[in-house]
Amino acid sequence: MSSLEFRRMLASDAEEIAAIEEMTFAMPWSRKDFWAEAVNENAVYIVGTVDNKIAAYAGAWISFEEAQVTNVAVHPDYRGQGIGTKLFARLIEEVKTRGATAITLEVRPSNKAAIKLYENFGLRSVGRRKGYYLDNGEDALIMWNTDICSIKSSNESEDLTMSTNQTMEDYQKSIFFPIGQKNDAYAKYFKGQSYLAPVAGKEFPIFNVTFEPGCRNNWHIHHADKGGGQMLICVGGRGYYQEWGKDPIEMTAGTVITIPANAKHWHGAAPDSWFSHLAFEIPGENPSNEWLEPVTDEEYGKLK
Numbered sequence: 001m002s003s004l005e006f007r008r009m010l011a012s013d014a015e016e017i018a019a020i021e022e023m024t025f026a027m028p029w030s031r032k033d034f035w036a037e038a039v040n041e042n043a044v045y046i047v048g049t050v051d052n053k054i055a056a057y058a059g060a061w062i063s064f065e066e067a068q069v070t071n072v073a074v075h076p077d078y079r080g081q082g083i084g085t086k087l088f089a090r091l092i093e094e095v096k097t098r099g100a101t102a103i104t105l106e107v108r109p110s111n112k113a114a115i116k117l118y119e120n121f122g123l124r125s126v127g128r129r130k131g132y133y134l135d136n137g138e139d140a141l142i143m144w145n146t147d148i149c150s151i152k153s154s155n156e157s158e159d160l161t162m163s164t165n166q167t168m169e170d171y172q173k174s175i176f177f178p179i180g181q182k183n184d185a186y187a188k189y190f191k192g193q194s195y196l197a198p199v200a201g202k203e204f205p206i207f208n209v210t211f212e213p214g215c216r217n218n219w220h221i222h223h224a225d226k227g228g229g230q231m232l233i234c235v236g237g238r239g240y241y242q243e244w245g246k247d248p249i250e251m252t253a254g255t256v257i258t259i260p261a262n263a264k265h266w267h268g269a270a271p272d273s274w275f276s277h278l279a280f281e282i283p284g285e286n287p288s289n290e291w292l293e294p295v296t297d298e299e300y301g302k303l304k
């Protein structure tokens with residue numbers, strides 16, 4: 001088998017995941033459900049890929065110290081090869097980093113493979129929900145592990161860093177606007193590769209700016225005497241916008257940011273995701289741009 005890689009789920013994965021869901025469950029979640037989950041800040045979703053195709057996915061909702069597992073599935077072609085075990089270990093690592101100390105889920109008593117998998121991670125059945133599954137009236141076993149901090153992940157010796165292996169071509173398929181050309185004219189103000197595509201005419205220029213995973217621009221300021229500033233509308237992937245002295249704001253498709261004139265700020269991709277936003281200048285008096293120092297690896301390294 002080619003190498004298995006894990007990364008966070010992106011909204012653009014929703015269609016591929018929904019296809020596996022359809023093959024797997026009697027009551028499958030839809031593409032729209034996964035699309036919404038990708039931007040749910042109280043949820044954690046990871047995917048396992050083989051040759052850039054999704055082979056497995058899992059997710060959980062985080063509520064204070066509890067992680068409620070919503071989905072765990074391995075593509076039928078890849079079951080019984082240990083992928084489910086690696087996937088669940090990664091999910092546990094992820095929910096731990098989000099502050100969860102306990103994990104719970106429901107499972108059909110007839111689902112021997114899943115029960116074995118969960119028992120291997122210390123989950124135990126603590127009760128039943130009668131007639132929980134509407135398709136056949138089967139009960140659900142309620143399983144818990146209330147101390148996931150003591151779980152020794154089977155992958156502990158491996159690098160647990162999430163990575164993206166999405167190619168630019170695959171990413172382009174997931175967004176409506178073109179990625180365009182390498183943004184060489186401004187390369188000195190960026191770390192990593194960015195791309196630029198004009199999407200509107202000269203009367204009111206709008207650009208689609210795309211950042212490869214890890215790419216960001218330097219701190220900068222859009223000066224203006226009156227009015228001015230810039231609008232960003234995220235159209236794909238995941239990234240951040242941060243104003244000096246404030247917390248970073250995560251951006252996913254549909255996030256709109258109004259950057260005030262004269263505010264020091266930066267924007268760019270998350271470490272594990274491509275990122276695109278439309279950008280246009282808000283009209284103002286005497287506009288000018290001032291490029292400043294790069295965002296340090298230390299500051300950027302705190303982002304997920």
Ligand SMILES: CC(C)(COP(=O)(O)OP(=O)(O)OC[C@H]1O[C@@H](n2cnc3c(N)ncnc32)[C@H](O)[C@@H]1OP(=O)(O)O)[C@@H](O)C(=O)NCCC(=O)NCCS
Pocket residue numbers: 024072073074075078079080081082083084085086106107108111112113114116117120
């Ligand atoms: C449940 C599922 C995620 C497990 O993934 P997987 O990659 O096949 O699992 P693994 O190969 O890592 O095996 C996990 C454990 O289950 C056991 N197992 C796997 N298939 C099994 C089967 N058909 N019957 C009994 N045990 C089985 C394995 O032996 C292993 O235990 P071990 O390490 O003690 O030997 C996968 O079968 C799946 O996607 N099923 C359909 C979706 C589903 O039921 N999801 C769970 C909903 S609650």
